[in-house]
Amino acid sequence: xxxxxxxxxxxxxxxxxxxxxxxxxxxxxxxxxxxxxxxxxxxxxxxxxxxxxxxxxxxxxxxxxxxxxxxxxxxxxxxxxxxxxxxxxxxxxxxxxxxxxxxxxxxxxxxxxxxxxxxxxxxxxxxxxxxxxxxxxxxxxxxxxxxxxxxxxxxxxxxxxxxxxxxxxxxxxxxxxxxxx
Amino acid sequence: xxxxxxxxxxxxxxxxxxxxxxxxxxxxxxxxxxxxxxxxxxxxxxxxxxxxxxxxxxxxxxxxxxxxxxxxxxxxxxxxxxxxxxxxxxxxxxxxxxxxxxxxxxxxxxxxxxxxxxxxxxxxxxxxxxxxxxxxxxxxxxxxxxxxxxxxxxxxxxxxxxxxxxxxxxxxxxxxxxxxxxxxxxxxxxxxxxxxxxxxxxxxxxxxxxxxxxxxxxxxxxxxxxxxxxxxxxxxxxxxxxxxxxxxxxxxxxxxxxxxxxxxxxxxxxxxxxxxxxxxxxxxxxxxxxxxxxxxxxxxxxxxx
Numbered sequence: 001x002x003x004x005x006x007x008x009x010x011x012x013x014x015x016x017x018x019x020x021x022x023x024x025x026x027x028x029x030x031x032x033x034x035x036x037x038x039x040x041x042x043x044x045x046x047x048x049x050x051x052x053x054x055x056x057x058x059x060x061x062x063x064x065x066x067x068x069x070x071x072x073x074x075x076x077x078x079x080x081x082x083x084x085x086x087x088x089x090x091x092x093x094x095x096x097x098x099x100x101x102x103x104x105x106x107x108x109x110x111x112x113x114x115x116x117x118x119x120x121x122x123x124x125x126x127x128x129x130x131x132x133x134x135x136x137x138x139x140x141x142x143x144x145x146x147x148x149x150x151x152x153x154x155x156x157x158x159x160x161x162x163x164x165x166x167x168x169x170x171x172x173x174x175x176x177x178x179x180x181x
Numbered sequence: 182x183x184x185x186x187x188x189x190x191x192x193x194x195x196x197x198x199x200x201x202x203x204x205x206x207x208x209x210x211x212x213x214x215x216x217x218x219x220x221x222x223x224x225x226x227x228x229x230x231x232x233x234x235x236x237x238x239x240x241x242x243x244x245x246x247x248x249x250x251x252x253x254x255x256x257x258x259x260x261x262x263x264x265x266x267x268x269x270x271x272x273x274x275x276x277x278x279x280x281x282x283x284x285x286x287x288x289x290x291x292x293x294x295x296x297x298x299x300x301x302x303x304x305x306x307x308x309x310x311x312x313x314x315x316x317x318x319x320x321x322x323x324x325x326x327x328x329x330x331x332x333x334x335x336x337x338x339x340x341x342x343x344x345x346x347x348x349x350x351x352x353x354x355x356x357x358x359x360x361x362x363x364x365x366x367x368x369x370x371x372x373x374x375x376x377x378x379x380x381x382x383x384x385x386x387x388x389x390x391x392x393x394x395x396x397x398x399x400x401x402x403x404x405x406x407x408x409x410x411x412x413x414x415x416x417x418x419x420x421x422x423x424x425x426x427x428x429x430x431x432x433x434x435x436x437x438x439x440x441x442x443x444x445x446x447x448x449x450x451x452x453x454x455x456x457x458x459x460x461x462x463x464x465x466x467x468x469x470x471x472x473x474x475x476x477x478x479x480x481x482x483x484x485x486x
Contacts, residue, residue: 020239021246028248050240057239115230131235133196134228163192170227 005071012060015136015146020057024050027072031079038083048086052078061136111174118169126162133159187214191221195228275431412449412466414456421456423447424463435478446478453478 003011003022011019031052035045055078059065067074119127128147132138140152140159149155190207193199199207211218412425423432432449434456445456447466453475454466469475 017239017242020243024243024246025248046244050243051236053243054236054239111226112230112233115227116234119230119234127234130231131238134231135235137197166227167224170223174223 005067008071009060009065009067012057015061015138020053023056023071023075024053027075030072031075034076034079035083039087040083044083044086048079048082049075051082055082058135058137061138114173115170118166118173121169122162122166125158126165129155129159130162130166187217188220191217191224194221195224412447412454413463414447414460414466415463416459416461421445422463423466425466433482435481437478437481448478448482 003019008019008023028049031049032042032045035048036042040048052075056071056075060067119130122130125147129143132143132146133140138146140155143159144150144152144155147155149158187207187210190199190203194204194207207221211221412423412427414421414423416422427449430450432447435446435448435453437444437446443458445458446469447454447456453469455469456466457464469478
């Protein structure tokens with residue numbers, strides 16, 4: 001089934017993840033080929049294309065988003081930019097003091113690991129409301145509608161409680177790991 | 182502003198509800214307050230972590246999608262593109278083929294043969310010039326093979342008028358020398374297209390013709406090929422020359438090896454013609470009548486396709 005760009009945008013705005021699946025299938029070969037042609041590996045190409053799709057997902061969900069080209073053109077540009085950034089990051093990494101950057105990277109990775117563990121300890125509804133709010137940029141009305149909550153105030157309260165719980169979990173873990181170091 | 186308010190500002194900063202003047206205030210405070218800066222960095226990491234978790238969810242979903250169908254679909258379109266390109270290239274080749282060969286009444290095909298043909302003492306055969314064609318139209322005989330006497334008579338008729346013969350020979354030279362070979366050219370044949378070589382070729386033809394005109398050389402003129410038998414051939418200088426209107430469809434040469442002997446066939450417009458070796462005079466192409474042989478040749482052609 002062929003979907004028009006307008007229908008795809010509409011579905012993404014409604015949070016329909018199958019629209020993302022459709023774009024992935026449709027544009028997979030073209031985007032991956034572009035990165036492979038530009039010295040990328042297959043895994044790098046896959047990562048960049050998936051990242052580009054997620055960038056598009058986030059953009060398309062915002063109220064201000066207006067598509068001024070075909071989605072495939074937009075995705076191609078995002079892929080190109082992401083791949084340029086990745087090449088730039090690689091180049092800088094090669095030029096930088098690797099020991100220092102590896103040490104900093106390790107600390108950062110450790111913090112991210114703790115944060116991920118804590119998020120995964122939250123219940124599904126908390127995870128959902130936090131990702132809807134911070135990642136998808138959904139309004140409280142939309143979140144309330146999507147999660148079947150009474151109203152936006154209920155959604156707002158739930159979001160606050162979930163975030164506080166997460167902060168507390170992370171603070172306790174992070175402090176503990178600091179002491180262990 | 183109290184410290185608690187600054188923590189609220191950090192929260193507002195990350196959910197996008199912070200006002201511009203509050204943002205400036207927060208940024209200035211972060212520069213001077215290490216504790217607030219640490220809190221800001223922690224919150225930034227938490228928000229990034231939430232985004233990463235969601236990103237990983239979506240990426241896992243995408244990674245689970247089977248793109249082999251999409252790949253094969255696109256590969257299919259690639260194949261279609263390739264097929265389309267090949268088709269266009271084929272049409273272009275056929276068009277070029279006919280365009281380049283459309284320089285004379287007769288189409289000539291040169292094929293280098295490994296078997297040497299002894300053509301010494303053979304006469305040089307030439308197509309009949311237009312003027313003679315007109316003369317030949319009144320001739321009830323269609324080819325020298327059908328009636329050698331008629332051919333002789335035809336030559337004799339020309340003999341008393343050497344001037345006329347010379348003029349017609351020149352016309353013949355132009356037709357023969359400028360006729361470009363068709364496909365199946367060998368590497369050596371490419372030289373024929375080179376201007377300098379073309380001059381040399383013309384020159385050599387001139388020399389040959391001037392020699393032919395001498396009383397020692399026999400010049401034989403053929404009648405125009407029979408309308409019923411449209412296609413003719415001959416070997417000249419180890420090359421096979423085909424004569425006829427081959428502009429309708431591409432033809433195919435089939436080489437059949439049997440008991441150490443090689444036999445050539447020409448397939449054109451649903452008919453197969455036999456090309457006998459050592460034929461140095463323009464000869465009508467005879468259709469193969471043996472049904473078993475036709476079947477065998479058709480099988481060979483189909484296998485090649």
